[in-house]
Amino acid sequence: MKETYCTMIMTLTICFTWGITIAQPINIEGIYSSVYESEWKLKVELKKGGKALISEESWLAGQYQDRVIVETIATWEWINYELLIHYDGITDTLEYDKRLSLEDLGIVGEAPGMFQRFKYHPNSKLKNIKLWKSDYFPFGPHPPQVIIMPMELVEVAEKNGYTQVEDFYELPGMVEPCYIYGYKEGHKENSAVFWARKKDDNERNVCLLFVSRPFGYEPFKIDEVLHGGKYGRGISFFQDTNMTLDEFQLYGDYRVSGPHGVRLTGKGIRLYYDGVVEFLYKYEGKWYMLAYH
Secondary structure, three states: OHHHHHHHHHHHHHHHHHHHHHOOOOOOOEEEEOOOOOOEEEEEEEOHHHEEEEEEEEOOOOOHHHOEEEEEEEEEEEEOOEEEEEEOOEEEEEEEEEEEEOHHHOOOOEEEEEEOOOOOOOOOOOOOOOEEEHHHOOOOOOOOOOOOOOHHHHHHHHHOOEEEOOOHHHOOOOOOOOEEEOOOOOOHHHEEEEEEEEOOOOOOOEEEEEEEOOOOOOOOEEEEEEEOOOOOOEEEEEOOOOOEHHHOEEOOEEEEEOOOOOEOOOOEEEEEEOOEEEEEEEEOOEEEEEEEO
């Protein structure tokens, strides 16, 4: 009886240890993606049988279709509640969380994800970047949409009933960036202008959102909105002290001419696409526009 009891204890101990070592989350295989940067993206695909693929995508603003993809073959294994990914002589140790917060993205909710919490190799491709499983992402049952501008701009738009113009770069030919930082005096990072759409607008018209914040660690707030028609145009700045507001018209009411003899001493907004350029300049609280075709 004593021998049988000892055998049972040993068997239970072995089974318990084995369970800790190899037990892994159900359906851990799949594609995990970062959505932090507007012109850079990291994806990790965990395949069955311990195979993995790390993909780094990068592109210039407005040139996502010509993005560069660098792929690295890797392997993965689950040991003692940790996900180990091996590649190029490096082992990244990631913590898997089936309810990883989406707060970093400005979204209330959770989704399965993983990231490295502690010190990592200097040449690590994954670093401490958070990766969420695409199938569970709150944008829908498919992998998340391509983010075409910085997440902080997407966030302020979403929180105020707007959304990014997803098809902005689908226009033919050269398309300049849909956003720009630094329209106000002070630190460049504390103000921005970008194209967006009102979520409840069935006509899908675009508008220019002007946002700012007093300090870089605070969220943006909308200063004002200019409605812009069906299509957005590339955004940049201009400054020309030789120009006056004589040829400008009041934005939104082109029957009203700009004030006579007022020189443009500050910075204005330049909108451009396909040979058409529009200059926007704010004077005494009102926006004026000059268009060239």
